Amino acid sequence: MENKIPILILTGPTAVGKTDLSIKLAKILNAEIISADSMQIYRYMDIGSAKVSPQEMNGVVHHMIDIIDPDQDFSVSEFKDRAEAIIEDIHSRDKLAIITGGTGLYLNSILFDMDFGQSESDPKIRKELENILEEKGIDYLHSILEEISPKTAERIHKNNTKRVIRAIEVYRSGGELGDFSKDLRLNEKYQAHTIVLNRDRVHLYERINYRVDLMFDNGLLDEVQELHKKGYTKDMTSMKGIGYKEVLDYFDGLVTLEDAKNSIKQSSRRYAKRQITWFKKYPDALWIDLDEISEINDQISMIKDFLKNK
Structure with a gap:
């Protein structure tokens, strides 16, 4: 236990209010933030991804934002490798790493100790499958595996998303489907403290709708036009993100x-619903209803107590 690196995971559905709380926590806990958002990794895509601005950062160091161009591939395994190196570096400087964002696959890669199999991987196929998962959910992805190999689909529970993706990837790459039936197990490197923020569904959906309107007011059309001028096209994974493809x-x-x-509003609401379902699998997580506990100081006190008692 004493050799484990402590990390704080702060997640929740889109538009719930993660950014403000994560920055205030980072100030109090002497922490740096690692973004776990599959859209905020891209340069030039600020408005549609609701990317945290330098002003909002308020001096808190943020990692894994603006790290690749929109025409580049970036898999979950690459996120894991980079994020784990950053966690090590932050810890070596006696600071806490706060991983915040709503991309479940990114969070799983840190929370759980799972490999992607031994066969050679194909980043393009994997990214395509990750995108399908984000857009259509695990039931749809698992149904693809059932069509490919019913026996493998029986062995892999649909919640074991990494192995579902890896099995399909191996098949499409021309490899043999091995035993992908291992259970999810926690990553022994870390003492993870997981916090899930949520709100009343009606209020959350109102916030999502408001955020979309704000994106257009802030220049989403111009942003997408500039991306198009730079040569980024709708067949790219980045441009298939909610807000850009529409x-x-x-x-x-x-x-x-x-x-x-x-x-965009409808897709965002559906995405939020899938995120909440996803986060319910996280063990020992502290759920905070931001409508019930609306004062940020009370939220911070609750989190501090959670960290002390765990």
Whole structure:
């Protein structure tokens, strides 16, 4: 136990209010933040990803933001490798790493000790599957595995997302499906303290709708147009993200602007619902209802007590 590196994971559905609390916590706990958001890794994609701004950072060091261009591939295994190196570095400087964001696969790669199998991996196939998971959910992805290999699908529980992805990846790469039936087990490197923020569903959906309207007010159309001018196209994983693909459809004359806005809102609400389902599997997590405990000082006190008693 004493050799484990303490980390704090602060997550929750999109638009719940993770950013403000994570920065205030980092100030109090002498911490640096590692972003676990699969859209904030991309440069030039600020508005549609609700990327934390330098002003919002308020002097707190943030990692894993603006690290690749929108035409580059980036897998969960790459996130894991980079994030674990950053955690080691932060710990070596006697500081705490706070991993914050809502991309479940990224969080799982830190929380759980799982490999991706021994066969050669294909980053493009893996990224495509990760994108399917984000957009359509694990039930859909597991159904793909059932079509490929019913026996393998029986051995791998659908919640074991990494192994579902890896099994499909191996098959599509021309490899043999091995035994992907190992259970999820916690990563022994870390003493993880997991906090999940949530809100009343009606209020959360209102916040999501408001955020989408704000994105358009802040220049989402111009941002997507600039990305298009730089040569980034809708077949790229980055441009398939919620908020970007809908605006590209609008530019292509496939939908009206109002339809694009409504589609972004609907997709974001569905994504939030899937995120909440995902986070319910996290063991020993502290759930905080930000509507019930609305004062940030009370939220911080609750988290401090949780850290002391765990």
